[in-house]
Amino acid sequence: MNFHDIINLAGDFDGDGRNEIFEFATGSDPTEIELSSPILISFDQGPKDILFFTLTLILQIGADEIDIELQSSTDLKNWISAESVQYLGRINNGNGTTSAQFRSTSPVSTSASQFIQFIISEKRL
Numbered sequence: 001m002n003f004h005d006i007i008n009l010a011g012d013f014d015g016d017g018r019n020e021i022f023e024f025a026t027g028s029d030p031t032e033i034e035l036s037s038p039i040l041i042s043f044d045q046g047p048k049d050i051l052f053f054t055l056t057l058i059l060q061i062g063a064d065e066i067d068i069e070l071q072s073s074t075d076l077k078n079w080i081s082a083e084s085v086q087y088l089g090r091i092n093n094g095n096g097t098t099s100a101q102f103r104s105t106s107p108v109s110t111s112a113s114q115f116i117q118f119i120i121s122e123k124r125l
């Protein structure tokens, strides 16, 4: 970000480790250091007390210029589109953001190591 309204999406004006496109996508302030994470990790209890890995990502409502892709990997080298992750829906947080929830389709107890990453990019028109 600079003072001429030309934004470098890869820049990090406030130095909090979140670049400008990430700040925009998650609804955080690009001029203030954030202390809370927009990504929450938990476990969701399914049928028969089976646990599933669950991710919640806070997103800015109306950030339609952004594409978000979910990818998974078992080795942190090879990433594929995350078909093993199910989108559960969104909850409106009442502050201009929503919490999008995703759940692994593999129970924790039967899963090998699984890594998830979000790819946030500018939508190509």
Ligand SMILES: [Ca+2]
Pocket (backbone or CB within 6 Å): 011, 012, 013, 014, 015, 016, 017, 018, 019, 020, 023, 030
């Ligand atoms: Ca930042």
Ligand SMILES: [Ca+2]
Pocket (backbone or CB within 6 Å): 014, 016, 018, 023, 028, 029, 030, 031, 032, 033, 034
């Ligand atoms: Ca910030």
